Amino acid sequence: QVQLVESGGGLAKPGGSLRLSCAASGFSFSDYYMSWIRQAPGKGLEWVSYISASGNTIYYAGSVKGRFSISRDNAKNSMLLQLNSLRVEDTAVYFCARDKEPKRSFQTFDYWGQGTVVTVSS
Amino acid sequence: EIVLTQSPVTLSLSPGERATLSCRASQSVGSYLAWYQQKPGQAPRLLIYDSSNRATGIPARFSGSGSGTDFTLTINSLEPEDFAVYYCQQRSDWPPITFGQGTRLEIK
Numbered sequence: 001q002v003q004l005v006e007s008g009g010g011l012a013k014p015g016g017s018l019r020l021s022c023a024a025s026g027f028s029f030s031d032y033y034m035s036w037i038r039q040a041p042g043k044g045l046e047w048v049s050y051i052s053a054s055g056n057t058i059y060y061a062g063s064v065k066g067r068f069s070i071s072r073d074n075a076k077n078s079m080l081l082q083l084n085s086l087r088v089e090d091t092a093v094y095f096c097a098r099d100k101e102p103k104r105s106f107q108t109f110d111y112w113g114q115g116t117v118v119t120v121s122s
Numbered sequence: 123e124i125v126l127t128q129s130p131v132t133l134s135l136s137p138g139e140r141a142t143l144s145c146r147a148s149q150s151v152g153s154y155l156a157w158y159q160q161k162p163g164q165a166p167r168l169l170i171y172d173s174s175n176r177a178t179g180i181p182a183r184f185s186g187s188g189s190g191t192d193f194t195l196t197i198n199s200l201e202p203e204d205f206a207v208y209y210c211q212q213r214s215d216w217p218p219i220t221f222g223q224g225t226r227l228e229i230k
Binding site for chain 2: 060095106
């Protein structure tokens, strides 16, 4: 069955860095566009970044552009999110999510991981 | 950026009743709107995509409708497991992909 498992969250200081990973299994990872979506404590969902199946096309939310970097390794069935210059407002649960349709951009998410918690505090 | 506004913020109903949740877009999104359900401590679950298509495994009591700027998620005959937070999300004009702020469906 489809599984997405995030890791790498933790406590970081403002200005610090973290690297999040999403390990995928149960489907042909290289066929699917993927996203990171976050949820601040007690708040709604915020899309963060999107990467094409090949990794050649990438988009970021304005709030993270220039600070976060998404990438993927299709040979290892994994996706990464590098978080730099962290701010207190980046505190959230970070979910990785799969696009619903294979081999095309659909921007609707049918499988989600359970999330990894990022806390930014001094 | 397309802003999605959900109403009501909180909806209090009893099991067996019908729930009607609304999502309004700041500009037309065509039919490119999805609905998700989220329970405490869990990841969101896709319910409806492209306004009215139920996702795999979603019960028939969930239905979606609308186009343009006004959308509705209807849940017929509420089950105890349906009480959760619901989000709409648009894919018409992106980036950014945007979500509504959520509607909390609580037991009356």
